[in-house]
Amino acid sequence: MLLKVKKLDIDSGEFSVILNEEDAKEMSIAGQDRVRLKTDKSSIIGIVLTSKQSVDRGEIGIFTKTWEKMKLNGDDKITVTPTTKPESVEIIKKKMDGLELTTEEIHTLIRDISDHALSNIELTAYVTALYINGMNLRETADLTKSMVEFGDSIDFDRPVYDLHSIGGLPGNTITLIVVPIVAAAGLLIPKTSSRAISSACGTADIVEVFMNATFTANELSAIAEKTNGTMAWGGGISMAPADDIIIKVEYPLGIDPHPQMLASIMSKKKATGVDFLAIDIPVGPETKIKTVEEGVKFANEFVELGKLLDIKVECAISYGDQPMGRAIGPAVETIEVIKILEGSDYPRSMVEKSCEMAGMILEMAGMREGTKRAYEILKSGKAFKKFQEIVEAQGGIKDITSDKIKLGKYKQEIYASKNGYLKKASNRAFVKIVRAAGSPRDHGAGVILNKKLGQAVLKGELLYTIYADSEHKLKHAVELSRKLKPMRTEGIILDRVPSYSMLDRDKPSAWDYMDKDLLKSDDPENNKND
């Protein structure tokens, strides 16, 4: 059926089109069915919605995404033909049934996803099945290769180094310190990062506080050639476009299936021609990886997958019992990182980890005492100079300094209600609070921690501050923090079971008679947990 286009400026996330109900009936088409859309310029598969009045008979309503993909003009006509489900639907069902997929099947699946040929319902069935049934290493390598094949790639003519953190640890912004150190040492590190799926904010979200993150393959390549380093958004470069399509259904579910996570990471590395890769695997009860044993298993998977993909991989299992550093959220993390680049040794955990990871990369390039060398580059100011150079090359704030970054307009301080030591600082609860405050979309949304695990806390002392860009989101985040209680303090005596009377929990404890100045000391140099 030949239909006249009618532009509907709606972004539905799928290649949807709207048919008049009568036209649809004539073609025996119902909602969610597929049609081939054809002009002399292009031909794609669309998913049908039907309408009685929005489009007249003889018309076809075209959503923004479809309009752009087909490069339509206002007086174009489209030939619409009913078509069947793509083969991938049966392949997804095979994975739902717990079966291994062949190389060919994975190739077909990723081709269909890259072509936007699958509906959100089908994509969701895929990520859910993958989350539950997983994939073996052979399937994962095939998944990675297919994702690279249907996207852009960049070639460099010298060795490419890279860093990756598997995430799950709020505040873990080491990329913005490691990349400048490594680039300043003369190595090529065209780093790309992702946006948050279930975390508080991804490095790509943070970077956008002060510079562009979205580049074409050519632009990224040019910046890397000039500065040795980039800090960009992977998805903007059309490398492994399947990944970004998949993320759009993972995000509302807050899931990140294991094989998809591996392939997502490795496909971006493969597409930027990475030869040497350092991977940070934070371990803790509230990160993605719970135990060191699990971390080592995961590390081995990366190493083996690297072999199938021709990438030399080295992994670091790192401490993740509480948030890294003291900041969670785009603006607050940016400020913390730039202060370190400007010369601060605080928070120590951030400085130590960044230099360790940068050192690992320097050693992969054959340098000795990598960590020491990385720290020297950081302290010399060369890393900060390199950082400013990259920020300018990525179209960001010129001569950037930490005081040029704005915090959220609204804030609420949360105080300790009793004396004790900080016993809990929950990654998961802080992620939820920061997301409720508006992160990653609202740059000002975030939390600054004033206490870290093991520190003494006095009743009435500041525990953390919540920031937000909007009042209702601040309110929502504060309510959530009251419900989740992300921090807990405990005395040496955890509880008492009185036999003679009910214990008055509000009456003064030993704490109240002790030397306050001594307890208040939270000099970061004296606190190994900070």
Add this chain to the structure above:
Amino acid sequence: MLLKVKKLDIDSGEFSVILNEEDAKEMSIAGQDRVRLKTDKSSIIGIVLTSKQSVDRGEIGIFTKTWEKMKLNGDDKITVTPTTKPESVEIIKKKMDGLELTTEEIHTLIRDISDHALSNIELTAYVTALYINGMNLRETADLTKSMVEFGDSIDFDRPVYDLHSIGGLPGNTITLIVVPIVAAAGLLIPKTSSRAISSACGTADIVEVFMNATFTANELSAIAEKTNGTMAWGGGISMAPADDIIIKVEYPLGIDPHPQMLASIMSKKKATGVDFLAIDIPVGPETKIKTVEEGVKFANEFVELGKLLDIKVECAISYGDQPMGRAIGPAVETIEVIKILEGSDYPRSMVEKSCEMAGMILEMAGMREGTKRAYEILKSGKAFKKFQEIVEAQGGIKDITSDKIKLGKYKQEIYASKNGYLKKASNRAFVKIVRAAGSPRDHGAGVILNKKLGQAVLKGELLYTIYADSEHKLKHAVELSRKLKPMRTEGIILDRVPSYSMLDRDKPSAWDYMDKDLLKSDDPENNKND
């Protein structure tokens, strides 16, 4: 934010609304986020799409489904407030992680689904997780009860009998024979059926060829009081509305998760006050249930689930190696069934099974020799009279007879390419072919089988005929039938391995010299497979 409504006549299947991108930004809302929509008349949760031009600032685009649910008028204003994800998203994740859900969690989940509070992405994650991880009997009973709670129920003041087939067997239209027999015997059988999910067509799809299937609870109750029996669509009665919402994402995936299937069946029975239930479980390599052992296990689940729900259940494990009867598709199955009601004893398999199942119900009501009695009622013409009475009560064709039903306009006959016995008649392949021909939406789409398993077939004899309402769908179905080869004939000698020369497979075989009239005899009385 207070926004002016703008009606967009689009049926998206979700409670979607469109916000102007700038308004959305101001509220820090992005696509797929949730908002509460409030007028003085109603308050629901909507899922956001954003647009630059379709709606102006200060406007909110409302899709058909949302418009009707909120009972809006053209000059209404809606207060829009950002809101968080419903609790059910975490509950779905728990099932994805393979954990058992509590009574309370299942209640919350089904409440949210019934309220249309979940997006298609979330619903898909639920059915996929259920398909893979399943539920135990306690969870399934809770699921059933919750589905009943959030829907309409019907009370009758005398015992209610019912029939159910779990499906998976094409052509299995026994409902249209069993209900008239049981109702003619004076028992109350307010039967409701479902539409096809992955089958060729459901009983509710077939019924719509000649009468209404969609009734309110009151209407259904009134028809049942008057005629003793109904043959209606369950989903039209707003019993267990969650089920129909779930089916909308199961359908495009072609799945029907086990616990959801159990709950879907039993909730509809519970909501119509069923006391006694006969269940047909077809078993065969290409039905839902592969072996008799599996069928017995399934039957026990029904019996036990019935106990938790106060329904007396009896199951029949039935033969399902090939399609029931000779017809698959709405119109062709209708004709076959009415011919039996008119007096035909052909196809024998349909007559036998219908009388067995009806007899089982008569025996549950305390009558003796149920099958014999059922056959007597059928042969006496009382069942046909009752059928006509119900059809008229449901607003269908008056004095309906088989010759009033129209076949599809387009047809293609498929002939045998060699002599032999019919060795295969694939349920699954015929379902795919009939669906490709347009079933269940196109009533004329279908297949009539001319041969059944074990029958002699001569080269050039008619194997089956494909019908369709549209030419391109007929073409598609015929192509598919060539690819799938749903029927296969074999001689007594299945293959030969010649040592001296290549065998000429086209040269005449023993068949070609035998008495054709003898072989052609496919008198249904002489064929136990028909």
